Amino acid sequence: MPMRPKRPCGYPLCRALVDSGPYCPEHKRKAQREYDRRRGPEHRFYNSTPWRRFRRWFLSRHPLCVECDGPANTVDHIEPRRERPDLELAESNCRALCASCHSRRHARDGSRWGIGPVNLRSA
Ligand SMILES: [Zn+2]
Numbered sequence: 001m002p003m004r005p006k007r008p009c010g011y012p013l014c015r016a017l018v019d020s021g022p023y024c025p026e027h028k029r030k031a032q033r034e035y036d037r038r039r040g041p042e043h044r045f046y047n048s049t050p051w052r053r054f055r056r057w058f059l060s061r062h063p064l065c066v067e068c069d070g071p072a073n074t075v076d077h078i079e080p081r082r083e084r085p086d087l088e089l090a091e092s093n094c095r096a097l098c099a100s101c102h103s104r105r106h107a108r109d110g111s112r113w114g115i116g117p118v119n120l121r122s123a
C-alpha cells in the first residue's frame with residue numbers, strides 16, 4: 001500500500017506533518033480546547049456520535065413532546081448533564097421535547113444547563 005502523503009499541521013506556524021486530520025496531536029488537543037472555550041463543552045457533547053445515535057433512537061421510541069404532544073425533535077436531560085454525567089445517555093433520564101418547549105425550558109432555567117444569556121441570544 002502506498003504511503004499517504006503527510007500534510008502540514010493546520011495550526012499557524014506549526015511545521016509538524018500529519019497523516020490524517022487537520023492538526024498534529026499536540027495542536028489537535030489545543031484546537032479542541034479552543035473550540036470548547038468558544039462553543040462550550042455542551043456543544044461538543046451534542047455533536048458527538050454517541051449522543052446523535054442515542055438521540056435518534058430515543059426519538060424513535062418517544063416521538064411526541066411530553067409537554068404539548070407535538071412532534072418532538074429534541075431530547076432533554078431531566079437531571080442536568082453537569083450534575084449527572086453518568087446519566088447522559090440513560091433513557092430514564094431523558095424526555096422528548098419539541099423545539100419550542102425545549103427553548104422555553106432553557107430560557108427559564110438556562111444557567112443550570114450551561115447555556116448563558118450570550119448563547120441564548122445567538123440561538
Ligand atoms: Zn501542530
Ligand SMILES: [Zn+2]
Binds near residue numbers: 098
Ligand atoms: Zn412541545
